[in-house]
Amino acid sequence: MKLLKIVLITIVFSVFSVSLYSTKLPDFGIQFNSRNLVYKTPFGAIKEGETVSFSITVAKGFPKEVNLIVSEEVLEGEMWTHRFENDVVYPMKKINKTTYTANVTFDTKKVYGYIFEIVKGKNKYYYGNADETYTVSHVKIRKTGGVGKLYDKKPYKGRFVQTVYDKNFTTPDWSKDMVTYYIFPERFKNGNKQNDPVAGKRKFYGTKDIEVHSDWNDPYPWVPNDGKSDGEWCNDFYGGDIAGITSKLDYIKNMGFNAIYLNPIFQAPSNHKYDTADYLKIDESFGTLDDFKKFVSESHKRNIKIILDTSLNHSGSDSVYMDRYGKYPGIGAFENEVIREDSPYYDWYTFTPKAKKADGMYKQWANPTLATLKETESYKNFAFRDDNSVTKYWLNLGIDGWRMDVTPWKSDSFWREWSVEVKKTKPEALTIAEAWFDCSKYFLGDMFDSTMNYVFRQAVYDYAKGGSAVRFIEIMEMLRENYPPDAFHSVMNLLSTHDSDRALAYFGFVNYSDSKEKYDAAVERLKLASFIQMTYPGAPAVYYGDEVGMTGKGDPANRGPYLWDEEGGKPDTALRDWYTSIITMRNNNAIFRRGSVETFFVDDSVVVTLRKYNDEEAFVIYNCSSETKQIQFRTSPASVKTEFSEIGSDVLYTKKEGFIEVVVKPVSGMVMISAK
Numbered sequence: 001m002k003l004l005k006i007v008l009i010t011i012v013f014s015v016f017s018v019s020l021y022s023t024k025l026p027d028f029g030i031q032f033n034s035r036n037l038v039y040k041t042p043f044g045a046i047k048e049g050e051t052v053s054f055s056i057t058v059a060k061g062f063p064k065e066v067n068l069i070v071s072e073e074v075l076e077g078e079m080w081t082h083r084f085e086n087d088v089v090y091p092m093k094k095i096n097k098t099t100y101t102a103n104v105t106f107d108t109k110k111v112y113g114y115i116f117e118i119v120k121g122k123n124k125y126y127y128g129n130a131d132e133t134y135t136v137s138h139v140k141i142r143k144t145g146g147v148g149k150l151y152d153k154k155p156y157k158g159r160f161v162q163t164v165y166d167k168n169f170t171t172p173d174w175s176k177d178m179v180t181y182y183i184f185p186e187r188f189k190n191g192n193k194q195n196d197p198v199a200g201k202r203k204f205y206g207t208k209d210i211e212v213h214s215d216w217n218d219p220y221p222w223v224p225n226d227g228k229s230d231g232e233w234c235n236d237f238y239g240g241d242i243a244g245i246t247s248k249l250d251y252i253k254n255m256g257f258n259a260i261y262l263n264p265i266f267q268a269p270s271n272h273k274y275d276t277a278d279y280l281k282i283d284e285s286f287g288t289l290d291d292f293k294k295f296v297s298e299s300h301k302r303n304i305k306i307i308l309d310t311s312l313n314h315s316g317s318d319s320v321y322m323d324r325y326g327k328y329p330g331i332g333a334f335e336n337e338v339i340r341e342d343s344p345y346y347d348w349y350t351f352t353p354k355a356k357k358a359d360g361m362y363k364q365w366a367n368p369t370l371a372t373l374k375e376t377e378s379y380k381n382f383a384f385r386d387d388n389s390v391t392k393y394w395l396n397l398g399i400d401g402w403r404m405d406v407t408p409w410k411s412d413s414f415w416r417e418w419s420v421e422v423k424k425t426k427p428e429a430l431t432i433a434e435a436w437f438d439c440s441k442y443f444l445g446d447m448f449d450s451t452m453n454y455v456f457r458q459a460v461y462d463y464a465k466g467g468s469a470v471r472f473i474e475i476m477e478m479l480r481e482n483y484p485p486d487a488f489h490s491v492m493n494l495l496s497t498h499d500s501d502r503a504l505a506y507f508g509f510v511n512y513s514d515s516k517e518k519y520d521a522a523v524e525r526l527k528l529a530s531f532i533q534m535t536y537p538g539a540p541a542v543y544y545g546d547e548v549g550m551t552g553k554g555d556p557a558n559r560g561p562y563l564w565d566e567e568g569g570k571p572d573t574a575l576r577d578w579y580t581s582i583i584t585m586r587n588n589n590a591i592f593r594r595g596s597v598e599t600f601f602v603d604d605s606v607v608v609t610l611r612k613y614n615d616e617e618a619f620v621i622y623n624c625s626s627e628t629k630q631i632q633f634r635t636s637p638a639s640v641k642t643e644f645s646e647i648g649s650d651v652l653y654t655k656k657e658g659f660i661e662v663v664v665k666p667v668s669g670m671v672m673i674s675a676k
Helices: 007-016 173-177 242-247 249-255 289-301 377-385 390-396 412-425 454-464 469-482 516-535 573-588 590-594
Strands: 051-058 065-076 081-091 099-105 110-120 123-128 132-136 139-143 149-151 160-165 180-183 259-262 278-282 305-310 314-316 370-372 401-404 430-433 492-494 539-543 596-602 606-613 616-623 629-634 643-646 652-654 659-664 668-674
Touching: 051 065, 051 110, 065 099, 081 099, 132 454, 139 469, 160 469, 173 590, 242 249, 242 289, 249 573, 278 289, 278 390, 289 305, 305 430, 377 390, 377 412, 390 401, 390 412, 401 412, 412 430, 454 469, 454 492, 454 516, 469 596, 469 606, 516 539, 516 573, 516 616, 516 668, 539 573, 573 590, 590 606, 590 616, 596 629, 606 629, 616 643, 616 659, 652 659, 659 668
Parallel strands: 180 259, 180 539, 259 305, 305 401, 401 430, 492 539
Antiparallel strands: 051 099, 065 081, 065 110, 110 123, 110 160, 123 149, 132 139, 314 370, 596 606, 606 616, 616 668, 629 659, 643 652, 643 668
């Protein structure tokens, strides 16, 4: 992306090119920006077999030589510790007094790192990634790309990143137009009271009891020591089910959604169902297999895709496969808390026979209810290889994709083989990872199509709350640079989730008893965040209830019951209308779903991006400030259109000597699309 003259140079370049050098290091006058076509072309991720041209300017110090060092990125552990290995040195050619170049052909799909070595006399210095960190929920990630930093020693992590993906990699075409409604099934809608869980009849773990909310509008799920609940987590039920979701398909469709993502629906003791008891059965409190088939059929009649969720990393300890409490026929691997080597499931788990207590006798994920599954041959047959495997069984029943829980806890080879079986069964099925950091390694064409985009979520949250526009664009540009274009347009761009704060809670409306002033202020921020969702590349996902004013800080407060008016709830219908309008805007304009994006203007609070698709252009403008902003930005040469109309108003904007002036309302977004 060439830096534009006047406004972009004075604002964007001046921000991103701030000197990061230590005063103790030589001033080489280095200029390099991995996102600027002057220094690196082509932009971003490339297909295997393509050549990248690198240029770096060293204006001072007259180095003896400059070398480009390319290495392979290695990610270790579930939280992905970074290192680089197998350095290859490419001497750079000096083409004028200050500029050095090198061309590298990348033949193998992989994520690479690269750094520049500057040799002056007997000393070597290195110009690499600034290696800043960026906090996302639960983790800190490395921010990669852009302008770098000079080091006096070869840095362990400070490498720019180059993604090289399979030349045949494409994501399912429909996923680029996807706007997903994201449902936690137990809390959405009770459509059949006959299958409601009954306290005293249905059991939790062992012989423990469940709890049932008598009032659907009890806004807060129960937790231990809250004065309402027993001492157990995740054993309280409201009665939501598949019939309830089916009954609301017209509601979902009329808002403009064309995909539904469901948290797990398979048999399990808990309300969240990630502790699967039987992967091939619908939980009885959610309904029957016939209920599910009807749900899929009715969804498809409305052109709504269905994405299911499961964990192939762990099963429940209270399951057919472990049977810790002796509830199921057959022999579980930990039948009645006895390790059974004669169980057909024995080699699926790792046991520690000498442990003093049952909780310590098997490897678990997070807590004893979740028993970690090994990548053994028999387990992989069950999970995805066999014709009646978990993965294929539900695909053959009509679902359109899978979301895989805690993806990094399974090996890359596991997911590569799983992906082959998914695509062999249903080539247009969408595969979504759950990882909370940069997912470049999953987008090389042999594992996943998409991810839950928590990096996007945090960047939008922080900006919409009034944070730095520069920081916001740095993170968004990092994703655009690192991800293949198809994946970039298919990632699940979410805000609220079942694992994290709902948006309104993050923006200050934490409890339903909070003041109207707090609510209104939080809704204002939510509207900006959701506007960004609908106007930025990627596939937006709206967590059930965000559209009517639901809140909840963390799990399980974020999993409350939907505010149905027929159940006595008080949904914010004006907010719902807002969501319908911005989803409709996205659905009616392919430029927001499939168009390219280029950052045009950034100051402390305002961002202007240019979207292009076919012969259409649109300027999308965000303002996170509480003040009205009047801005002027140069449109040429990237933009060739002369007139733009504002969506939602009759205002027409015309270029004057290559500039457009705009007044942007506080905490808002606006779109100017090329006049037809």
